[in-house]
Amino acid sequence: MRTENQKAWFFVLPVLALVAFNALVPMMTVVNYSVQETFGNNQFFWEGLGWFEQILRSDRFQAALGRQFLFTFLILLIEVPLGIIVALSMPRKGFWVPVCLVLMALPMLIPWNVVGSMWNIFTLPKIGLLGYFLNDVLGINYDMTQQPISAWITVIVMDVWHWTSLVVLLCYAGLVSIPDAYYQAAKIDGASPWSVFRYIQLPKMKTVLTIAVLLRFMDSFNIYTEPFVLTGGGPGNSTTLLSIDLVKIALGQFDLGPAAAMSLIYFAITLLVSWVFYTLMTKDDAQ
């Protein structure tokens, strides 16, 4: 049924104004920069799509994008299964439930830059607890300030430590919403533990898992503070993820035009991947 009442638009206005103020207007300035060149003095020259072309063709951008995808892929590969396993092994009722929940929530409550500093100090080869332990006690050659592999491992472990809880808590919420009757029916039907997971727990967790993957994708794809504080993008460029590179271009080199073009490309990729993923995951339910 179609309603002819146009008053509804009126009620959307405040939200529209707010969104315009905090998102659309700033974004439009970025769009503005991305198609112009400036040499200071507030003088701008039309540049067209030149910056976009330059960014897309640059090896530097492609390398950073590759690192970014690799990073996001690796942390999703670890955090999602790990989160499911932890959620499955958490108690459903009793004294330990609140204890587990609080422990799980703790890492997420720590500010990002503090997480970076913590892991930096923790893993420094000579003075950090972990760095010292690995090098001087176990004899493993580990130095995240010098070796790209060590730096990557540290950045990924840090992210897993910080954010697996999010996946755990979301999955746990999905799990506790399953009525006991499902488990009882499965017992009577003679289902194996794997079947219980495959046909009861996983389908019931699907919605929350979609949200978890989406949130983790967006957050990890846009990650800046933690790796910046931990490694500063180094050694060399090895952990220079897309956002770190972007800040270098925008604030380090003050190349506003290319930086603006890169921001928009960055934004478009995030949006596109999220949209494709969400559409694929919810396609089944719509039918």
Place this chain on the structure above:
Amino acid sequence: MAQIKLSNLRHSYMPAPKGPDDYALKEIDVTWRDGGAYALLGPSGCGKSTLLNIISGLLTPSEGQILFDGQDVTTLPPDQRNIAQVFQFPVIYDTMTVGENLAFPLKNRGVDPATIKRRVDEIAEMLDVADMLGTRASGLSPDNKQKISMGRGLVRDDVNAVMFDEPLTVIDPHLKWKLRSKLKELHQRVQATMIYVTHDQTEALTFADEVVVMQDGEVVQIGTPVELFERPQHTFVGHFIGSPGMNVLPCEAKGDRALFEGHEVMLEGPTHGDGGRTDLGIRPEYVGFGDTGIPAHVTKVSDIGRHFVVSAMVGNTALKAVTEHSVPEPGSEVFLQFKPEQSRVYRDGWIATQERAQ
């Protein structure tokens, strides 16, 4: 298919039960014939679901034994007891099709694909879901979902018993009777022992050959629907079954008569025992109106379609009578007549009159 025997069954949810109040089930001794249709009837919290879960093996009783055809299964897990259970809320595997849902219990037991297909087709035809076999089970209506969960139980031909735990709770009223008659029909076709838990007397009385009425963890009476209606062994049964329930009126017992509000009432037979609280029990259906009898003041008349329910006061005691015609006016004075063969005395709730020899 099996005969089910519960012997000296007791269960408590507490680790160290002391008094009888700590038990959710107190001393249950019942034998259910192979292939019978039984109902467990009682108000919420009377222990009927506990009993059902003990039979299916989801709970292990604190004391006592469960025997299937004489074999002790008390400690066996549910999947080794070969029972099926249908829950209050339909349980279906969302990601599977209807066919896969029905095949699931057989697949888990390693039955060969040809047999699975034959059984699934048979059951689907029986439940009228043959045309849905290929559709995803998640989109079905609640009554079809409930049918599928029933089907998962019936698909195994080795089931000892099928249990139903208030299976019609989420079904629309107009579909309830349909599903109920389907159940009855299924029972006649598969001849499995069926145990049906409910707090709804209509469901229990229409489904079961024999009804077990429970209260506070105890079995108060086991009988056919007619027996429960005609001769309740306990005032609880009398009150719980029937609409409106049996009148339970404080009285004094004297031989084969009761003294109720100063009026003598003929009973079905002589009373036995003494002491305790004595009540006169008579169903509203057997309270009639006449020119003589016990004087009463009519307080209310309700038209409930097929008949009228008359509320009246005798002295300070309220009672109800059911009548199809000769309806008195509210506020009028009438004379009530109690049918002697349906008037009984209960001592502390339990029946205390002997049935008159026919």
